[in-house]
Structures are given as C-alpha cells and as structure tokens.
Amino acid sequence: MDGLDDLYKDIILDHYRSPRNRGELPVPPAMSAEGFNPLCGDQVTVYVTLDGDTISDIKITGTGCSISQASSSLMSAAVKGKTTSFAYDRLAVFKRLMTIDDTPGEPVNVRELGEMAALQGVVQFPARIKCAILAWNTLDQVLSTHASPQ
Numbered sequence: 001m002d003g004l005d006d007l008y009k010d011i012i013l014d015h016y017r018s019p020r021n022r023g024e025l026p027v028p029p030a031m032s033a034e035g036f037n038p039l040c041g042d043q044v045t046v047y048v049t050l051d052g053d054t055i056s057d058i059k060i061t062g063t064g065c066s067i068s069q070a071s072s073s074l075m076s077a078a079v080k081g082k083t084t085s086f087a088y089d090r091l092a093v094f095k096r097l098m099t100i101d102d103t104p105g106e107p108v109n110v111r112e113l114g115e116m117a118a119l120q121g122v123v124q125f126p127a128r129i130k131c132a133i134l135a136w137n138t139l140d141q142v143l144s145t146h147a148s149p150q
C-alpha cells in the first residue's frame, strides 16, 4: 500500500495484526450476517448484540486482505457501545469517504472519524474500496435484518 500516509499505514497494520473485538457471539440472542467480497476473497462475519437501540456488543471473524480485516476492526471499535443510529450515521460518512456515495453535501470531517480516517487513502486504490466497505455493509445487513418486522 505505498502511497498511504505513514501514520495511517501504522493504524491499519495495528488493527490488522491486533484486531479489536475478534470472535463470535452466540446466535441468538446475538444477530449475525456474513459478507463476502469476491473480487479479493475477503470474508467477514459480524455478530451484534443489541440492548434496546444500543450495540452493547460486537464481534467479528473473517479472513482476507489487510484492508478488509483492519476495516472490520476499526468498524467494530467505532460502533461498540453506540446507538444503531450512530452506526448508520458512521456508515453513511464512511461511504462518502470512500466516494461510494457522491451526492453533494457537507465535506466529510475526517477528524470526527477518529482512527477510521486511516482508511481514507484507500480511495486512491479503487479496487480496494470494496475491501474497506465490506465490514460496514455487513453491519448494515445485521442491523437492517433486525429492523424488519418479525
């Protein structure tokens, strides 16, 4: 990943080598969804436990490239203990950061993204954007499954 800022590279490598919230949760009561990126072979499974509207616990398993696995770790750290609406908000911001959503609006405030901003360099490598967004899309699947009427 030459071309990425060194600090950002360090954050990505740190999350890749020491992934946060790694593991599984019992389903049920947890909910889970599996995501796959055939272009790169990345795979992630996201487990979420909700307490009301709060993501009280999140665990992730998976295999794949450093970007996909670091992004999973960063995503889990960003939403754990937060509300689902906060998670959706972060998902929307991340999609804009990755230029997947290019509707006009406020520019992304990189500073408010915290460590997630480390992935912004990925936009220079369009083939890797799907790696970076995989965990977020999988989280979206988990939460939208829950939101649908039972």
Ligand code: ZN
Residues within 6 Å of the ligand: 037, 040, 041, 042, 064, 065, 066, 067, 068, 131
């Ligand atoms: Zn990948």
